[in-house]
Amino acid sequence: MKSTKTPRLQLAAATTAVKIDEALHQELGLDLRESTFWTDSMIVIQYIKNKSKRFKTFVANCVSYIQGSTDIKQWRYIPSKENPADDVSCGFHGEQLKRN
Template sequence: MELHAALIATKALEYVENMLDIKINKMTLWTDSQIVIHWLKSTSEQEPFIERRLRPIRKNTVKYIRTEENPADMTSRGIPPSELANNVLWFKGPEFLHEEEKNWPKTELEYVPGERVEKLNPQPFHEMCLPIKEDAYLVEPDRFSSLKKLKKTIVYIFRAIKIKVIKKHNPKNENLIKIKEVMETKACYPKPSEMELAEQFLIRESQKMNPPSEDTIQNLQLFRDNEKYL
């Protein structure tokens, strides 16, 4: 969480600089997280998750601030909103920020860009993606506004598959030409038998994708017919 806070502060600084359209020679971040500063100063390679977030932060000077001087911690300490209304620290930050940098508190817990002895050589990050075999519907049911439209689409898919099969096994089959002609006409509405077949297919696919438990089958006294439907 503290690392993410430092990263957000870095992006906020960049945003302000871009909006002001002014070249700022030096920007300083303040954090009460000692571990973040140690990570920034470390010459050791951190794990990829941490290292990717440290890189943009390293562009700026990062200094440690004590918790009692950190206005961001005031709400986490349980200070009620009524006390924040006139709180100088909350609205203006610690007093030393209004002074020259030479008067700022001295601390060894700070990071200055380029101060590390060794140059960090990031190791390549390899990500392995393994394909997961999942059963999928012939079409996505959620994309249809009604069951009727879904069944009609299934019918047309079955017809297209039939054409492909006939063409593969017997390209010169005269029946193939007739099927294509029918498919290209606007009057090619699904027959009741085709709609029934599409409904049976959807039921079977639904039961395959979301099979009921054995307890459910027993409690509801379900059984499978000759077509293996519940």
């Protein structure tokens, strides 16, 4: 099994967030002006901001999708220590999450 680097996983997660946002808007008929997306990865933010560098296929496809569906103004950075989703992604058990 091939391992995947963390920045690629974070970029895949950002792409998935955009796809879920689009699906929710379409299926629920939400009339929102703009969604906000949060990431604790400065690498993802830099990928999305980039307009000139050429990337390998996977990264290029993710970045292209995100850039075509969102605006960089919709993306926000949150430090890992302040990211409430980080506890879940680190594999904490339910009791540990309740204590935090």
